[in-house]
Amino acid sequence: MKINFLCTLMLSILVFSSCNKEKKAKNIDESNIVSDGYHILGKTKGIEDSTMIYINEAGSFVDSTHIIHGEFSFSGKVDTPKQAVIQTKDYKKNGVAFIWLENQKISIETPTSSLDNAIIKGGKVQEHQTVLKKRTDSLNNILDIIEEKYRYSEVSEETRDSVINAQTAIFSEMKKIEKSFIREFPDSYVSLNLLNIYKTSWDKNIVKELYELLAKDLKSTKTGIAINDFISLPEKPKVGDSYVDFELPNTDGSLIKVSDIKAKYVLVEFWASWCGPCRKENPNLVRTYNIYKEKGFEILGVSLDSNEKHWLKAIEKDGLPWTQTSDLKAQNSLPALLYGINAIPYNFLIDEKGTIIAENLRGDDLEKQLKELLDS
Numbered sequence: 001m002k003i004n005f006l007c008t009l010m011l012s013i014l015v016f017s018s019c020n021k022e023k024k025a026k027n028i029d030e031s032n033i034v035s036d037g038y039h040i041l042g043k044t045k046g047i048e049d050s051t052m053i054y055i056n057e058a059g060s061f062v063d064s065t066h067i068i069h070g071e072f073s074f075s076g077k078v079d080t081p082k083q084a085v086i087q088t089k090d091y092k093k094n095g096v097a098f099i100w101l102e103n104q105k106i107s108i109e110t111p112t113s114s115l116d117n118a119i120i121k122g123g124k125v126q127e128h129q130t131v132l133k134k135r136t137d138s139l140n141n142i143l144d145i146i147e148e149k150y151r152y153s154e155v156s157e158e159t160r161d162s163v164i165n166a167q168t169a170i171f172s173e174m175k176k177i178e179k180s181f182i183r184e185f186p187d188s189y190v191s192l193n194l195l196n197i198y199k200t201s202w203d204k205n206i207v208k209e210l211y212e213l214l215a216k217d218l219k220s221t222k223t224g225i226a227i228n229d230f231i232s233l234p235e236k237p238k239v240g241d242s243y244v245d246f247e248l249p250n251t252d253g254s255l256i257k258v259s260d261i262k263a264k265y266v267l268v269e270f271w272a273s274w275c276g277p278c279r280k281e282n283p284n285l286v287r288t289y290n291i292y293k294e295k296g297f298e299i300l301g302v303s304l305d306s307n308e309k310h311w312l313k314a315i316e317k318d319g320l321p322w323t324q325t326s327d328l329k330a331q332n333s334l335p336a337l338l339y340g341i342n343a344i345p346y347n348f349l350i351d352e353k354g355t356i357i358a359e360n361l362r363g364d365d366l367e368k369q370l371k372e373l374l375d376s
Helices: 124-150 157-184 189-198 204-213 222-231 276-295 308-318 334-338 364-374
Strands: 038-043 052-057 060-066 071-076 082-088 096-101 105-109 119-121 247-249 255-257 265-271 297-303 323-325 346-350 356-359
Touching: 052 071, 060 071, 096 105, 096 124, 119 124, 124 157, 124 189, 157 189, 157 204, 189 204, 189 222, 204 222, 265 276, 265 334, 265 364, 276 297, 276 308, 276 364, 346 364
Parallel strands: 038 105, 265 297, 297 323
Antiparallel strands: 038 071, 052 060, 052 082, 082 096, 105 119, 247 255, 265 346, 346 356
């Protein structure tokens, strides 16, 4: 999904797209399976020699090498199939290739300088990913066209509404395809990954139904257990409900609860160091915090980072003076699951009685709300 007005572990013209169902991946070339790990051989066109290229796992570079004479290679080993990204530092120029690391020979070939167009051949999971990609390519192409046309355009309110409606229709069609894929491939890590990504945004009854279809070995993985844990959580609290308390380590490692923050109004702010819109919003939060902190306003930061160094550096660089917490579990952080967080930045405002009185207050909206509550 290429358009995201927030940040969405990465998650909308009416779509006609009829998707022919490909046959399940069969006849995998067993000669490609290797016992000592994965071996990636990449061939590119148009990317300058000596350019550094990386394997990115969950936002962190775990391996790197140089492109020499249009080729590069990686070797490693995984206990279970793992999704990763192949990219250069200049990913906006050179694109990215999404691959599944399996203990296989894996080939990546790009007919152009963009890794977005890579042809990837690997193991069974990669075959499944290719099946899904073929079913969603036409929808992603439409999203690309919309993004290119309207990203920097000044549009009327009517046009903006039509664009949002177009995106919504496409995302709805995407969901149908992805849910159908899980039902068709319940033994695939791709299905497990999809269900994990969308567990907080799909109806919980659907998530439970699809989870029950998964193969037993997938349910026993760390991701499978996380999905099951989410299913067992209470429903997401809404505006008008009492907030659900939680406890996380702060930057010193001390455990902090929401209930430990004493103020007339507490804003619980979900963000992450890697989230561009979050970082762009931080100066607005700092300004608003400085205006109202002496009048009974406090903020509790909840980071969905997985890298402590990046998290702490962002706090310092953005000058965030309020209490910050994180368990460094990214989208699997318990508060994110409790509150059904599927896009950041996201926040909710709690009053002295413990009632959630507003959510997703950004920029001027937060300041206007606090002015009404604290300046009257």
